[in-house]
Structure formats: structure tokens, C-alpha cells
Amino acid sequence: MKLRIATLALLVGTALAVSGAAAQDKKALAFVVNGASDFWKLAEAGVKKAQEELPNYDLQFKYPEQAAAAVQQRLMDDLVAAGVSAIMVSAVDPKSSTDALNKVGAQVPLFTTDSDAPDTNRIAYIGSSNTDAGKQAGEIALKALPDGGKCIGFVGLPGADNARERIEGMKSVIAGSKVELIDVRGDDIDQTRAKRNVEDALAANPDINCMVGFYSYNPPRIYEVLKESGKLGQVIIVAFDEDPITLGGVREGTIAGTVVQDPYEWGLQGMKLMAKYLEGDKSVVPENKLIIVPTKMIDKSNVDTFEAELKARIGG
């Protein structure tokens, strides 16, 4: 037993020593995401692209084992201990992690992406404005429902900042119109429940005109349920993000439009920004410390261009 523990300790020690040695050669920059999803594959592609342009840096892309604040925090602590020079993070829970993020920020330059943590000592935020994205979704709905109608929203975690901002953004645009968002159902990122929520919503509200999928996997579930119940085309779908099913629906015309972010640019620009900052160029950070990469509305007219670009980025 003791022997086995000793062997294990030796192995772990060796592994740490090796990775530590590698890290010492170049300055390391880390991009830490909030959990596993396809969305981050694009950011990863952007980081890869940035690596080509920044040969003197070692760029790392890190997924926490779980989408939990504590797990992410430990990952960042480990990165700091391993000697990374700067971290860009999409915090799992920015509101309640202020102290923890400040701790990291006190040791290395810290940037936020995806979800901002303005109350911390982070250098800058680079990413979309979820409120703006929500407003764009509202515009899609207004355009698709000129005579007004009732919408139900579906989301993973209704309480999360990105969800709330998107919902608020949408509500601010449709306020005063005949389009209303009567309810938003949460599913805790369980796809079975996500689909069931759509089914139940349809059963409980047969007169619904429009469904909004706020998280990337929600529109495909809406699409499937409407397809199975033969209501595709009767109920308008407003989508977020670029799931293949979503884009297919947009091209087909059964999804009115989708609002996409540009995580590729976050990864690419974010990494270059951090490198410049480390090299002493503080001018890259604007006054308000916000670098907004605008979100785009994709509808039938521009979906092919968008998809081609997407393929090129992930493929490249």
C-alpha cells in the first residue's frame, strides 16, 4: 500500500515537474471557460489562430471538469501556481465570485469574457453584450410577428446573468408592442427536460405564437417538438447561437432568425490583447474597460455566408 502511494506521488511529481519546465520556456496565457460546450470550440479555434500569430507565447485553452464556480476557481489557482502570465476567464458565477476573482487578479493580469465581472480588479472585458443580443432577438420577433403575439422562452439557467440580460434585452424592445413574453421555462441544462418543457408549454398554451430559445441547445429542441407536432411554420422560432439544427432551420425559413455571438473573435482578439498588455501596451484597454464584439442577426439572407465562415474557422 505504502509503496503504491509512493509510486503515485512520484508519478504526479514527475508530471508536475515536466509541465512546469515546459511552462518556463515561454510566457503562458490561459483562456478558461465556464464549462464544456460546442460554443467554446469556436473560441478555441480563435485561440489556435492567435497562437499562430503569437509564436512567443504558449496559449492554453482550459475546460473545468464541471461547470461549478469552485471547480473553476481551483483550475485558475492551479494555473497561477503553474506560472501562467495572464488569464482570460468566463466566470461560472461572477456575482458571488468577486473575492475569488480578485485573488487571481492580484497575482496575474485577469481578463473576463462571455460574462463580465465589473466589480472585480479585472483589467478588461471582451465579449458580447447579452443585453444587446436580447434586443436583437426582440427585433427578430417584432419583425416576424407584425400583428403581435404571445411568446414563451426556454433557457438552461434562468437566474444566470447571461440568461437574465438576454431576457431583459428582449423585453425592453418588445415592451409597448403587441408581442409579449409570457413565461420563461428553465431546464438546468438537461436536454430531456428542455424538450419536455417545450412539449408541456405547447400542451398548456395551444394558442402560443412564438418560442424563444435562449441557450444554444434550446432552439433545436423547439424545432424538433414543433416538427413532430406539425406546428413548424405556425409557431415562430427566435433563436440564439449557431447550433447546426438552428442554422438549418434558419435556412429552411422555419426559424425566423438567430442572434450569434462571435467567440472566435473573443479567442483571437482576447489573446492578442493580453499579449500586448503584457508587453506593456496599456493603451489597448479602453476607458470603460469594455471591448464589445458585436453580436449578429442571422436570417435566411445571410445564413449561408455565416455558415461558410464558421466552417472555415473550425476547420482551420
Added chain:
Amino acid sequence: MAVPFLTMTGISKQYPGVRALDGVSLAVAPGEVIGLVGENGAGKSTLMKILGGVVEPSGGAIDIDGERADRLSVNRSMRAGIAFVHQELNLFDNLSVAANIFIGREPLRGGPLRLIDQAALNRQAAPLLKQLGADFGPEASVASLSLAQMQLVEIAKALSLQARLVIMDEPTSSLTASETERLLSVVRRLKADGVSTIFISHRLAEVEHIADRVVVLRDGRTVAELEGAAITPATMIRHMIGRELKTLYRPPAAPPGEPIVELRDVRTSHRPEQTITLSIRRGEILGLAGLVGSGRTELARAVFGLDALVGGEIRIGGVPAALASPRQAIDSGVYLVPEDRKRSGLILDFPVRDNVTLANLAACARLGMIDAAAEEAAATDQRGKLDIRCASTAVKAGSLSGGNQQKVVLAKWLSMAPRVLIFDEPTRGIDVGAKGEIYRLMRDLSDNGAGILMISSDMEEVIGVSDRVAVMHEGRISGFLERSQLSEQNILSLAVGRTN
């Protein structure tokens, strides 16, 4: 001898239907070593339980330091300095020696935090261990100790309670010869310090060796008090028995036939250094006697395929048999009626029917599906044959009386043709009437050509039922006795290791 500090006078204990103790008197003087001997059921444990305050006597008086009482409470007994070293050790093997000695009475520090003062704990335990000549320290983990060393911990615990009388119940039954010698020297040390010992043992040689005085109990009475030269194994045995045996014996219908099961140089994991050779013949009841821990149950387990043999071979019907699992044993016609009926013999929550058919369910099934009607018929058939008294075969086995439960265990096997049946303590906890029925069933089985091995600690049963008896002592067969040679004296002599 000094003046006794503890005197029990005319102690009786009446249980419903049984008089466990009948006017027993016992006095203990400081530093005295008293041997307490008697057969199983003679009343030794009851007497000791009264002394521990666990059992309330029905009559008699107990004087401690001149203070008289009808009975003792556990507390009073402890205050009087009476301590027990039990056969089953009551130690926490995840704790250290010192922690075990002072369990529940740990020296504390840190005021309201109530932390255990580890240093004080070890400091206080050390002299106790030294007094006993222990070869391990107070910090040692109990898990790392041998059985003999654990006993010393128990004794140290007794001493830490200012014990004046230590009661040892079969303390040497699991010890090797040298460990036994060491324990006996501990008893002598205690004696030198003025601590008395009551030494309960079946090992009469040890009793002879260590006791100043021997009290022999039989059927709840003191039948002899021996002192000095009168203490010899022969006299003790003579006093332990000497009651008239009821004749339970019914001779076999025909003389025994050829051997059905032969054990050749069998070695079990219990005592792998010993070999066992014996055979069970067709139509006979072979009794297997011996003290608790002599290896009888282990032998039964090996023959029934529960434990792998360490060496030797078992032949069934003249052919070497592979008995790697109970299923193989059952398929060879070897069945076991286990000692612990409630744990190993029956599924108490199952209906009588399901218990009866459990071992032979294939006979009531087609293509893996149970034929409910066939199953009910099989169960009802056995219920009738064995006269199992229950409202229906659907009642839970656990709701039956001990005797009827035992019949359900037996019914499980009787629907198949038994060649060899091993009974381990077949009538333990069963009332007298049902006992007779079980014996009758055993004889019917043997008359129908089965061989029967009956393990029993009940002398009356061994002598009353067996055609032949094998006696075990410390993992080996110390001798065989034919029907004509059967007597308690002969069996007991072999059981305590005196080869005939």
C-alpha cells in the same frame, strides 16, 4: 485462605420450564483462583451472569464486603470490582490499546472542548500492561495484536477498573500452548497482587494446573468442591457427569453398509497442520463431538463445499468428488442443516413454501419458469410428511417455532434423495418434544440408506442418537467410539485431548 469478600449463598434461578440454578453457593477470597467446571448447560454462565448483575436470581443472597443483597445491579457489580474477560472479545480493533482500556473513561483536557489527553491515556495504561508482562505498548493498534494479546488488553481493562475478581470464560479455547502458558502466568501474577480469578474452562488440565479450588456444577447444582490433590481431570469428569441418560436411542434397521463419504487426510483452513480421516457409512448416524472451537463446523463447511480444502480428498460413493460450491455438494447428494438456522438455514421473510423449494426449484419449473401449482404441491407434500405445523405454506418461515423452522430446513433437502446429511447442532434452541421428532426423522433417513453426520455439543444427544462417535480436539480426530464404548466420560476425555 483469607476471609471471603464475596459470598453467594443458595442462589437459584428459575426460567419458565427450566431450573437453571438450584441453591448454588460460592465464596471468593482475595487472591483465590477458583476453577468452575461443568458440562454445557450445567449453569456456569447463568451463575456468572448473576455475578455480573445481568441476570436476576430467583432466590438466595449475595454478600459483598459484609453487605447483603438479593441481587446485584450491573453498577453494583462493577463497583464491587467484578470484571469479565469474555470468550468473544469486546474490543474496538480500530483503536489503540490504551484507548480500549479507558474507553468511555478517557482522561480529558482542553476544558469545554473535551479533547482526549492522549499522553495521559498512554501514561496511565503503561503500568497496567507492565503488571501483566505484556510485550506491546499502549500505543499499539489492537488490530495488530494476536488473540492472546487482546485478552491481556481485556484483563488490563479489568485492572484499570480496580478489579478484585476477574472472571475468565473459556479464555484459552483459541490459544496455542505457549500463549496458554503465558495466560496462566498472568493469572498467577494477579493472584500475587491479591486479585481473585474465576477460571471457567473445558480444558481440565489447565484447571488442574492453576486452580486452588474447583467447583463442579451439574444440572444447576454444586456437586463437588475439590481442593488440592483432589483436583484431577478424572475426578472432575466423574463429578461433571453421573446423571441418568434418557434412552433416545433407536437402533438402525440394518447394520451399516459401505462408506458413502470418505475423508482422506483432509486439511481445512481452520487448522491446516492437522489432517482428518473419517468415513460415514450408509445407514449410520455418526456423531461428531468435541468442544466449541475444535473444528467440527469447519469440517462440515468443507464437506458441503463452502470452504475450499487445504489438502486431502473427499470421496463420495468411492469416487473423488469436486466440492467447490454448495451446489456441487448438493448435486452429489450431500446436504447440510446448518448450525445457525436463522442466518444460514432459512430466509425468514420468505413463505414456508419458498423456503422448502429453494434448493430444488428446478423440479417445480419448466424452461426456467416456476410452476406455481407444482411448487405448492411439493411444499404441501413435505409439510405433511414432516408434520410442519403452520397455518398454510404461505406464512413466513420466521413466524414458526424453532422446531418447525428446523423441519422446514430439513424439508428443503428431503424432496431430493439425500445420500449424506450433515446436521450441525440439530436441536439447539428447540423444545423437548420437537427434539424427539427430529431424532426420529434422522433415524428414518438413515434407515432409508442415507449416511448422517451429526455435530453436537449436547452429550445427551450425542450418546442418545449416534451409532458411532468421532471426537475432535484442536482440529484433529482424537478418537472414535463405537456404540458400546459411548459414555460421557470417554467422550469428554477425548474432547479434552486425551487420546484413547
Added chain:
Amino acid sequence: MINRKDLWLLVLILVVGAVVAIINPRFLSPINLSNTANLIGLFGIFAVAQAFVIISGGIELSVGSIIALLGVIFIDLIANGTVNSGVGIVIVVLIGCLIGFVHGFLIAKVGLQPFVVTLCGLLIYRGVARYYTDEATAGFPFGASFPTLEWLTAGRFYGVPHSLIAFAIITIVMAVVLHRSVFGRYLYAVGKNEEAARYSGIHTSRIIIAAYVICCGLTAVAAIFIAMYTRSISPASHGNFYELYAIAAAVLGGCSLRGGEGSILGVVLGTVLLQVLQNLVNLLGIPSSLNFAVMGSVILIGVLADQEFSRRRIAGATRRASRGAEAAVQAAGANRG
């Protein structure tokens, strides 16, 4: 046939259903019933599977992770056209059985605790699933269509979802296996008293291994149905906590976690109740954050009420028995007089 425990559960389901139907009559609309039936089918299959292991005296905690891993493998095999769907189903079910065999072997032969073995499984399969897709979501491309497979798994027959039909068939087969076969009897025996079962010549380790093989094999079937329902699987979250749905359904249905007790019918009713509860949260507009709280509370109430009822039953029986005894004594006294 139906025992009191199951009857009580049925009553509970009817009461809950009636209350929901009164508040929102759409609960009884064909489309809602059909949707709920579909989910009962999906969750019921692996709940029945779990019951086998629980009756054997064990527990299977890796259900959710197995559903994620096998779902990912299945979609990957089918979507990329590596194999046709029939072969894909066979492969996935075989992997499920293999996982079950390994669990059973470690528990019955090596002697590890079920909780430990399957907890490790929970972690391992989840990790492997995430590694398999490199954290990406496994899904079908847009417009991908597998008519036969989709008809088989997600189709409806006069509004009755095929998942429910599959569940019904599996339930009937498994009920026969559990309540009528020799294997089923042995399984109860092993769960109740493994030692007595061994002393009766039952190969207890084979029975235990078989229980885990059945459990994981059926879970694989459920994994296919669920994968075809969501049509996309993010391996980090797919099937999270599903083992707890299964265990909850089994416990509601009268299975004892100590083993040896429970009926298939009970597990079916337990599953129905759980899915009706999920449905009512959505239909009654209860905030979705309260979903688990509603479920937990109703299970607790169900188990408490069952406990109380059985205690009263026993007390009642004892009273009747003692009254009977008194009557007998009085009768005897009268005879003497």
C-alpha cells in the same frame, strides 16, 4: 395480485392527477398525455432496470453516466454512418451488458461494495463520454433522417409513443422474469439473505452478476431511446442525476434499499408518479426552479404515508389477534363455568 403498497401508490397518482386536471384541464389533453407517456417510457425502462439491482441488495449509481456514454457512442455510430442503426443498437446494448458484467464481477467476485463500484463507474463513464466527443455535443446534422430508427424510437401509434410500448413490453417480460421465474426467486433470495441462498446451493455471485448485466443492458436500451428523443447529447450534462430518478421510482414502488423487496408494478407506478410531477410543474406554471423540491417533497410524503399505513395495519392486526385471544380465554372460562 396488486398489493396494498402498489394500490396506495396508484391512489396517490390518481389524486395528484385529479388535482392537476381540475386546475388545468389540459393535463388530460391527448397531446399532453401522449407526451407524458413518452417520458414515462424513457424513464421507466431504466427504473425497472435499477429495480433488479436494488432487489439483489445492491445499487447502481452510474445509470446517468452510462446513458451519456452510450448515447454519445450511439449517435456517433449512427450519425457518421459507421454502422447501420440495427448494428448500432446491438453494439450499444452489448457495451451496456459488458459494463454490467464488470460491475457485477467486481461486486460479487472481488467483493467490493456496490456503492463504491458504481460510484467509480459514474465518474469513469462520464469522463470517457466527455473525452469521446472532446467535450463537444454529439448530435445529428440538420435534416439528418433515419426513418426506421426514428419510427421505432420516437414514433407514435395512434398517439401512443413507441417508447411507452417498448417500456410495456420490457415491463411485462421483466415482471415475468422477476415474479415467475427461477432466476427471479433466486434474486429475491440473494437480496434477502445471501448466506441462506448460498447454503441452498444457489450460485449467488452468478445471480448478482446477472442482475447488473440486466440493469446495464436495459439502461443501454433506455440510452438509445433518450438519445433519439433529445437528438443531441452534451456529454457533460446528459443524464445527470438520472440514477436518482431510477432509485426514487424504485423506492416509491416499494423496493427496500436493503434488498429482497419490491415489485415491477410498484416501480412502474413510481415512475408514473415522478413524471406526472414533472408535468404538473410545467402545466401549473410552478417556477421550474422548484421542480426538484416538488419531486422530493412528494416522494417523502409518499414514503411517510406508506410507513404510517403499514404501522397501522400491523397494529390493527395485533389488536385483532389479542382480541381473538381474549375471546378464546373468555370462552374457555365460560366452558369451565
